[in-house]
Amino acid sequence: MAEAMPDFARLVKLRMGRYAATAGDDVVCELAGHLEDLYGELLSKGLTPAEAEREALAWAGDWKRLERGIEDAREGKMMERMPKILLPGAVALFVSVWGQKQLWRMGWSPTMTSHYYRGLVEYHGWGGMPLHWADAPWLLVLVVSGALGAWLCRLMGGNWRQRIWAAELPTLCTLVLLAVLIFIGLPIEYFHGSLAPARELVVAWLSFMLTNMLLPGVALLVGALLVELLPTLTRRAGGRLSRA
């Protein structure tokens, strides 16, 4: 009895993970076709179907290397791809900083840090806004910034990974700033004799990371995801309207 051919298209998609969608159906179909041919050759050499499938998939090589190779071949090397990330990312950064400045002008200053590493956040609220909502306007600015960065990156032909990087550039800048503060500030404090106890430092850094990196990072990501999801949602809504 003839054995059914394994579904190599599915197996390729499984191994390529999310990159399969970026690479496109053509690439998946081509790679799967290659594996089908190889599978047939291995069967004709006397391997069992299970062995032939295993051999064919093992022969395929390193899937991560394949993914990187295809990305490099189609979109150029990392340095050639950087403008697709850096230019939209710079716009996202500019809008986020500009937006924050506008909020400050409007009297928004919910977070006060007394010291760069003892920066436990003091909430003052804003315009009668409940305390825990005080960061909401800023986070909203970041959602817009992230969406703008991701959208511009898409216009420049960036893939989904590059769109996420572009949207998250403001967070990466904050990370660099934190690293600079730590590597420059700590030795100064140490030699000055005013270094805080380790536990206090860790708490301060964690709170800094939460309020200045994690929350903003999530807000920027939400913006990027909106750019990913909006076309789909719009299409669906359009489809429903036309059916109605």
Place this chain on the structure above:
Amino acid sequence: MIDPNLKRGSAELAVLSVLSAGALHGYEIARRIKEQTGGVLAFDLASLYPLLYRLEKDGLVSAEWEESSSGRKRRCYQLTGAGRARLAPLRQQWREFFGALDRLTGFGQAMGIPAPVEASHG
């Protein structure tokens, strides 16, 4: 350790050379290279397809989907004019490279391999 640029150049030469005989799909390209080099050169997916896509992007090969009688779709690659133009100097470079190595090491003579013929530059 072989220089990655040298390895990449040799892979490009291998693919372009095989395609100079006519249009082939990826599996057939890999099979012929393996067969014609006695298994010394073997391409897996991760080394063959990025190279094919790069060659296509550089305009050295073109690709078209074809459907076999069994209904299976395959993407066939063939050399473009630019690819043919690239192949001749590439062959010459490698001939010179192996000639130089041979003169340096005497490896070809020791193995009974005939010395490469220097092509004249018209």
